[in-house]
Amino acid sequence: MTSVSESRSPLATARTVPVQLGSRSYDVVIGPGLLANAGKEIAGRLGAARCVIVTDENVARFHLPELEAALKRENLRAGSIVLKPGEPTKSFRELEPLSERLLEMGLERGDLIVAFGGGVIGDLAGFAAAILRRGVRFVQIPTSLLAQVDSSVGGKTGIDTPQGKNLIGAFHQPSLVLADTQVLQTLPLREMRAGYAEVAKYGLLGDAAFFAWLEQNWQPVFAFDETALTRAIETSVKAKAGIVSRDETEQGERALLNLGHTFGHAFEAWCGYSDRLLHGEAIAIGMAIAFSFSEKLGLCPAGSAKRVAEHFAAVGLPTRIADIPGSKPDVDALMRLMAQDKKVRRGKLTFILVRAIGEAFIAPDVPEADVREFLAGEIAGARR
Numbered sequence: 001m002t003s004v005s006e007s008r009s010p011l012a013t014a015r016t017v018p019v020q021l022g023s024r025s026y027d028v029v030i031g032p033g034l035l036a037n038a039g040k041e042i043a044g045r046l047g048a049a050r051c052v053i054v055t056d057e058n059v060a061r062f063h064l065p066e067l068e069a070a071l072k073r074e075n076l077r078a079g080s081i082v083l084k085p086g087e088p089t090k091s092f093r094e095l096e097p098l099s100e101r102l103l104e105m106g107l108e109r110g111d112l113i114v115a116f117g118g119g120v121i122g123d124l125a126g127f128a129a130a131i132l133r134r135g136v137r138f139v140q141i142p143t144s145l146l147a148q149v150d151s152s153v154g155g156k157t158g159i160d161t162p163q164g165k166n167l168i169g170a171f172h173q174p175s176l177v178l179a180d181t182q183v184l185q186t187l188p189l190r191e192m193r194a195g196y197a198e199v200a201k202y203g204l205l206g207d208a209a210f211f212a213w214l215e216q217n218w219q220p221v222f223a224f225d226e227t228a229l230t231r232a233i234e235t236s237v238k239a240k241a242g243i244v245s246r247d248e249t250e251q252g253e254r255a256l257l258n259l260g261h262t263f264g265h266a267f268e269a270w271c272g273y274s275d276r277l278l279h280g281e282a283i284a285i286g287m288a289i290a291f292s293f294s295e296k297l298g299l300c301p302a303g304s305a306k307r308v309a310e311h312f313a314a315v316g317l318p319t320r321i322a323d324i325p326g327s328k329p330d331v332d333a334l335m336r337l338m339a340q341d342k343k344v345r346r347g348k349l350t351f352i353l354v355r356a357i358g359e360a361f362i363a364p365d366v367p368e369a370d371v372r373e374f375l376a377g378e379i380a381g382a383r384r
């Protein structure tokens, strides 16, 4: 077993990104081997507390014994709750028994919920933490790339309902995030690619140099080269931490994190939020076409959309409506689905558009007619 004094020790290699939110500030710790050191990290930063782990069957199979042992060594372990994997778990149906189990396990105000999994577990367990006894602390230990660079940071928690995704929820910041880069090695390649779309998003929305670095370094990132992978995650988390500390509840700037999401959510909804199109794949197409749309509107220099699409294609991400498996949506369906995303008001839509790679902005008044015309062209292209 790796001891904490060896060279792969998180103490030696971990990077720490603070999320500055006054009394609710917390650290995101990134690096290899954090799982084995989780007990020490939690006890050292948050003090002695009883920890209940909430996870799913897939994560439990690979990693739960290691986390349980790490918490036990510090006398923090109070039990584990293992849920079914997949988006349907993020529901009222699962929230009710989860909350009751947590109360039955005697979880008190000073205790901790440990959300150990991808975005579904982080959102659900975080929401349970937000409402249990009017709010208990929680630690995020994200196990997917998407969760490490996006959903575990920033305090958005919640569940889905038949009316849409994340429509019930709360802002509830974690007390600590431990992003163990080694855990990603058990992630299916398709999930890794989908998470990478969110990594690239930070370059595309605000950091052209980071996007250029990714173009040069995506192969070592996918090969789990520790330096490249940690740099990609750290740069992403720093970008998100900065935005969240300036605009925690999305009154303005935080909306930039939705680059590619207005189109992307419509594609996801078209595919029934199923494995047919993962969230990261949907937003990869969404970002690629947000660049094409910005070029078409004359907002962004020609060639940027091609560069984005070429990079996504190189890593194996979809970039066009034609890449959506199965039936393709028509314009009316997409407009209807985008309207459900509450971004259409009096014939105008809010989009995150771009002036260049690394320069996204909020465009609150895009005429519906322009969107329809653009999508009609994209869909015609998909059918050719």
Ligand code: GLY
Pocket: 150, 151, 153, 154, 156, 254, 257, 258
């Ligand atoms: N995932 C977008 C946000 O946290 O605001």
